[in-house]
Amino acid sequence: KQEVTQIPAALSVPEGENLVLNCSFTDSAIYNLQWFRQDPGKGLTSLLLIQSSQREQTSGRLNASLDKSSGRSTLYIAASQPGDSATYLCAVSGHKFYFGSGTKLNVKP
């Protein structure tokens, strides 16, 4: 059974800092990995989707990498802003979708 782990569970940084969120998974037989953002009391918003054949994807200040052989992905956020405060979830897709428990990010002004 696929296990997805996200570290750290919570992170608090001052505005402007670059930061890295980590996601690891136990079964490398995946189709893709997706990063989501979730604001309190809201649904999930897709940020980046990396296919298994890709190494990274970029969108604005966000960059996600994937190392399928080692079962790891990172989400890099450049020049963090208070508006980036949210919970970030990663999900891997095999036969089914499996989610990590998320990293709660707080960016302080």
Add this chain to the structure above:
Amino acid sequence: NAGVTQTPKFQVLKTGQSMTLQCAQDMNHEYMSWYRQDPGMGLRLIHYSVGAGITDQGEVPNGYNVSRSTTEDFPLRLELAAPSQTSVYFCASSPGQGAAEQYFGPGTRLTVT
């Protein structure tokens, strides 16, 4: 496109009552799924469907039933609600199983007393 819609947004049930959570998508997606989200546990897959007439169990299917009579709709039924089913429920859809991106509804917050 409305995307993925869910009703109701909030619901309070008494133990033993039944209800159906509604989910609809207007993107002609084949794959639809239901998740529950509990504090500190991420999202767990309840049931999923790869097309009309086809459903299968996810990680935590007990106490829930689904049907998929049309491509657009994927309702989740709780027959005998229990306090352990207090959670936030999300419906998602995707063009296909596996390599495609998932799109999520806004969620239904269910409390069972």
